[in-house]
Amino acid sequence: MTDHTDEIVKLAEDMSYTEIRQAIGELEKVMRSKEKEAKKQAQEELKATAAKYGMSLEELTGGGSRSGQGRSSGKVPPKYRHPDTGKTWTGRGRKPKWVQEWMDSGRDIEELRI
Template sequence: MSELEQKIKDLTVAELNELKDIIEVVIERRKREEIAELRRQIDDLLGNSGITLEEIQNAKAPSKIVRPKYRNPEDPSQTWTGRGRRPTWLDQKISSGRELDEFLIPEDQQ
């Protein structure tokens, strides 16, 4: 047990409550100070960029680009990632008896 733990262990309930109140005040003060320092650092980073902190906060994260997994051999511009609703062109091919795997794009071409 550390020296600090030993000192705390020896305190009365009243002393522990007083210590808890002091700690809560110190935590709030330290939190405000750290937030202010972070804000200063952010403002320094933004500098004269013309971008505001609010714009950064409201910006959407860039979406991950998902490569297509399937391609229509008759029209290579028609592709499907395998996510979401299957496209009409692929539904028609499968309805006519073709297999989904026939339209897979080889991994080295994805």
């Protein structure tokens, strides 16, 4: 552990449970702030490196953020439709109640396929 970490641990040993929980909350706020600063610094360094090679950061990374990478941005079209109610289901995730009831009544799910 670092000197600062040792100091924090020693302080925490004399604190109540509630005080420690409050301190953790404050430390998490500081940590999020430091994380934002570190990300900003890393981005600036990466942009400088890309510029050194005559490129933009977007050219090197494929552009945009990495969240949701590999996912389509649109809605998934439904695969199944109830003939009477018009309710639809994409076929993803848990079966809706109406699909399960359809199958429980001895009918084939393929009858619902669009």
